[in-house]
Amino acid sequence: MVIKSFIIVAAVIVLGIAGWFYYPQYQIQQMKKQSLEASQDGSIPTYIDYFSKSENESLYHLAIGDSVIRGYGVGQHQNLVSEVSAELERQTGKQVSFNNEGINGITSTELKQLVYSGQYDGQIKKSDIITVNIGGNDVLRTIKKQRHDIPSAFKAFDTLQVNFSENLGDIVGRITEINPNATIVFLELYNPVSPDMGYYTLAEKLLPKWNINIYKTAQTIPGSIVVETSKVINGENLQNLSPDGVHPSQLGYKAIASLIIEQFRTSPKKAAV
Template identity: 50%
Template sequence: MKILKYFLTLTLFLGVGATAWIYYPQYQIHKMKNEATEVGKDTSRETYLDYYRQSNKKDIQHLAIGDSIIHGFGVDETENLVYKFSDQLGQVINKTVHYTNKGKNGMTSTELNEMIKAGLLDDAIRKSDIITVNIGGNDVLKTAKKQDYYGAVKSFDSLQATFTKNLGEISSKIKEINPDATIVFLELYNPLPADHQFSELADSLLPKWNVNIYEVAHQIPASIVVQTTKVINSDNPQNLSPDGVHPNSNGYTAITAQILKQFSREYRKEAV
């Protein structure tokens, strides 16, 4: 009986632990999302759209840095995310939004951090009003290619720690150079179809990765995390290119719409 009792207690403990490991990051993300979306309760605060619409600047400067999602892999320039967001934001706020696309195919968070530390983007950062950052996907993909998906899962905690450190340093450097800029982060999404053998595992790991983006953004007053996972997922295969990884033109349109939706609903917090 003692052995059975011990076994049941251990099973319960492991079950609770596994549930917390999977669902607590989702709870954290949900909580931080709610903190950012209470528009209408305090009319003295400005949404991101109101802020740029009412700005004294006639032109807005948009810098985009990161990987192939920023670069616009697989689509023409006028179909990529940076162009579409800049163009549509300009139409909404009735201003010209100039963009600089510094996305590079295959870039990892370590490579972007090294570029920022080397000062290669200092001038562009200093001139920008909005800085969009998408990075981290290649941290996982390159590990998976070198090993396999099982190897990437085994390395998950290490990859996550390195990514979080890099993103924190990238964000801190941006705010040091330009404390007035808005930083727009994008969630990492799961491009795998629902019937893929690793799809459920990826869905369970994704919140653990993305919560780090939210926690970094939480430390930056004027920052926003775009809920990319709402529009790029197994329920929306029409938003993915044939390679099964990158968004297609429809996907970039959907992400742009999601950014503008959040710009219209979330408050822009100034540094204290």
């Protein structure tokens, strides 16, 4: 009886851990499936169609967030914001002005404070597109503090993602309050760890638990897309990583920009509500 009870408890624990790891991944796959099905409806114009036919003679692209937005490690005209804006000009035939407000090392809490300070209000109000990348530094700061204490790191991760989800929701809530018609582009958090590293598998399993917060936030905003950054920035595409092993290389920024444009070309533009 004791052994049977132990086996049952052990099975419940194993299933709980498996669910903790894998259910977010399943949720993301379902959301991507829904987006794919929607993209096959040719009656809804794509983002490129929408921008091309807009009454505005020009487009304005605002980018906020961390060093991935800023373009850490590359020249001023080689970051993903410049790349996306230049290609968007070619695709739509319209002039695209942009402002890169990326800040190296910023966390979601700090970005929320800036957004609510009113610093970006004028730019948000006139934006057609707002690209947001945030959260990586939330994770990195915690890893540095808890790297020698794995149990504490797991506990901190759960608290961290709850805080991140709230911050991201507040950030986009403020954005849509100011400009409900802006298209918001979210970037997934990616895993730069090489498959040869011992903690690669763990990092891969934790990644969906973080990214599900981004997908859930995007679902609340009809005019938004989530870019699958992890498709091109990962341990198997080392050419897309800079020598520091964390930030994208010039090729990496270009690859992310290409993903954004591809989703603009193929994704239907849902109207704001």
